[in-house]
Amino acid sequence: MKKLIIAFGLALSFTAPAFAFSQAECEAKAVSKDGKPIYGAAKEASIKKCLGDAKPNDCEAKAVSKDGKPLYGAAKAASIKKCKGEK
Template sequence: MKRVLLAALLLSLNFAFASAQGTCESRAVSREGKPLAGAAKASFLRKCKRDTCQTRAVGRDGRPLVGAAKKSFMQKCQREA
């Protein structure tokens, strides 16, 4: 029974992460409510991914990453986002 509950919990977390990935894409709309296109969309998505990764760039001790560790983390995070 514990295995089934654990598997269900892991599956639900995977779905949560999968649905969270589209947040930048879904927020890419203009002030008028129309979807962004072209360079405006690319710029918005780049900024959105950078901001999302910036908040997650924290070390194990809870302090913000700096230097090469931050650069490496940001590159990996933005590739995956």
């Protein structure tokens, strides 16, 4: 059943790219190059990209440490507050 959903999502992505996809269609479209479903953060990123919600100037996306790792807790809140104040 899962393969059928994935196949349907891929077929739909090639036949109707002009309209926005729904959550279920984007989940079905989240597959790797070899056709296997992806999981975790990669799946979430793929779904976000499919839905068009990825914003390059998003303050939460900018809340990362010097090492490039995401911030948590008070550090993340302070970073987001500073980012929103600069806009």
